[in-house]
Amino acid sequence: MNDIALLGGRIIDPANNLDFQGDVLIIDGKISGVGQDINLPSEVEKINARGLVVCPGLIDSHTHLREPGQSAKETIETGTRAAARGGFTSVVCMPNTNPAIDNPANVALIHEKATREAMVNVFITGAITKGIAGEELSPIGSLKKAGVVAITDDGHCVQNNELMRRALEYSIMFDLPVLDHCQDYSLVTDGVMHEGYWSIALGLRGWPSIGEEMIVVRNIMLAGLTGAKVHCQHISSRKSVELIREAKKQGIKITAEACPHHFTLTDNAIAGSEKFWGDDGKELIEDDVGFSDSAFWYSYDTNFKVSPPLRSKEDRKAIIEGIVDGTLDIIASDHAPHCLYEKEVEFDNAPFGVTGLESILSLSLMRLYHTGKLGLSDLIAKMTINPSRIFSLDRGTLGIGKVADVSVFNPDTEWVFDLNESASKSRNSPFGGWKLKGRAILTIVSGKIVNRL
Numbered sequence: 001m002n003d004i005a006l007l008g009g010r011i012i013d014p015a016n017n018l019d020f021q022g023d024v025l026i027i028d029g030k031i032s033g034v035g036q037d038i039n040l041p042s043e044v045e046k047i048n049a050r051g052l053v054v055c056p057g058l059i060d061s062h063t064h065l066r067e068p069g070q071s072a073k074e075t076i077e078t079g080t081r082a083a084a085r086g087g088f089t090s091v092v093c094m095p096n097t098n099p100a101i102d103n104p105a106n107v108a109l110i111h112e113k114a115t116r117e118a119m120v121n122v123f124i125t126g127a128i129t130k131g132i133a134g135e136e137l138s139p140i141g142s143l144k145k146a147g148v149v150a151i152t153d154d155g156h157c158v159q160n161n162e163l164m165r166r167a168l169e170y171s172i173m174f175d176l177p178v179l180d181h182c183q184d185y186s187l188v189t190d191g192v193m194h195e196g197y198w199s200i201a202l203g204l205r206g207w208p209s210i211g212e213e214m215i216v217v218r219n220i221m222l223a224g225l226t227g228a229k230v231h232c233q234h235i236s237s238r239k240s241v242e243l244i245r246e247a248k249k250q251g252i253k254i255t256a257e258a259c260p261h262h263f264t265l266t267d268n269a270i271a272g273s274e275k276f277w278g279d280d281g282k283e284l285i286e287d288d289v290g291f292s293d294s295a296f297w298y299s300y301d302t303n304f305k306v307s308p309p310l311r312s313k314e315d316r317k318a319i320i321e322g323i324v325d326g327t328l329d330i331i332a333s334d335h336a337p338h339c340l341y342e343k344e345v346e347f348d349n350a351p352f353g354v355t356g357l358e359s360i361l362s363l364s365l366m367r368l369y370h371t372g373k374l375g376l377s378d379l380i381a382k383m384t385i386n387p388s389r390i391f392s393l394d395r396g397t398l399g400i401g402k403v404a405d406v407s408v409f410n411p412d413t414e415w416v417f418d419l420n421e422s423a424s425k426s427r428n429s430p431f432g433g434w435k436l437k438g439r440a441i442l443t444i445v446s447g448k449i450v451n452r453l
């Protein structure tokens with residue numbers, strides 16, 4: 001294994017409160033020095049990191065790797081390659097595969113495949129219910145023994161409140177966080193986009209905000225009752241942010257995540273870029289960094305179909321406020337690859353989901369850091385130490401002796417996201433062709449370089 005010295009970078013390690021210019025030394029896959037004028041062994045590979053940010057390896061806590069069973073969309077190999085390209089050293093993969101990851105054998109399968117083929121660390125989540133059918137609990141203790149870091153029915157939502165309560169009670173016994181895709185089926189029915197002005201204008205069925213909020217309330221109540229650790233995934237609505245903010249104030253153990261598509265886009269995007277205007281006639285993205293002229297797309301583009309859906313301008317603003325004030329703990333991609341043939345159908349019939357691993361860092365920098373809303377350290381914390389703590393990963397820090405997972409990025413590099421060059425097997429990103437700012441330069445996993453620009 002090569003030993004590496006990253007020299008002269010801006011070292012930002014929120015876990016250790018570090019933000020200074022200096023060097024990081026990696027020996028035998030571990031962090032061996034962080035500081036200024038470190039003594040370097042003669043054999044070390046020296047890499048000039050001047051002008052670059054050097055931080056703990058980024059963790060994506062919401063990734064769909066699609067194996068087993070959906071390898072036409074993505075594989076562990078391609079998904080983790082996309083992760084490395086995007087600056088991530090770890091991903092937390094979702095269990096809505098085919099079959100679902102609802103038993104120890106399937107966890108072992110992912111684990112073995114990841115050991116052979118993955119470019120980055122793969123942490124595995126197990127299903128809350130068997131087959132993600134929402135009817136019978138999975139063997140949560142056995143899943144934990146097999147190595148899952150959390151349980152979730154992501155893509156689906158346990159509707160039966162009594163079953164969810166039991167899942168939370170078991171999760172305490174096995175010290176696992178429970179992640180929830182918050183969606184009340186009776187309220188959402190077959191909605192395909194945010195219920196509002198644009199769903200009416202476009203003639204598409206609405207997926208109302210209350211369909212998310214009702215389950216957020218349920219989760220807050222059950223977290224309060226049981227004391228379990230509940231994490232609300234991909235929060236999209238203003239009211240959900242307010243509810244979680246209030247619950248946290250009351251000391252309830254609830255955490256939440258936000259995705260770049262929800263804090264970058266609105267439902268207006270489904271009307272096409274030509275009509276990218278707010279109700280007040282002003283351009284919808286008023287405080288962006290040149291988004292509106294950087295890409296063109298057509299109405300009813302299914303690459304904007306995601307669950308929960310892109311919402312209103314007010315919701316987008318509230319998500320950003322929630323990230324900034326700490327209500328939303330994590331920024332995650334919800335990388336959800338789908339085949340071209342599946343997405344190239346009528347909006348109603350396309351699957352929900354967008355890819356995100358290669359654009360999340362840039363979009364987060366553009367929407368949060370370059371707009372002056374969030375400092376780099378706070379932004380990095382939401383993709384390093386925060387997910388590490390929530391999932392108990394022993395990652396997300398540059399502490400001496402820790403595994404040398406390191407990300408190096410340039411917050412100012414301007415580039416165009418060319419989907420033809422994506423490492424993912426799928427192309428269903430709404431951000432293809434966009435001018436982005438900020439890019440991963442070097443990704444190091446256990447002291448090994450897995451991506452270099």
Ligand code: DOR
Nearest residue numbers: 154155306307336352353
């Ligand atoms: O849009 C989504 N796609 N949301 C989810 O929660 C699941 C995901 C998928 O698996 O495709």
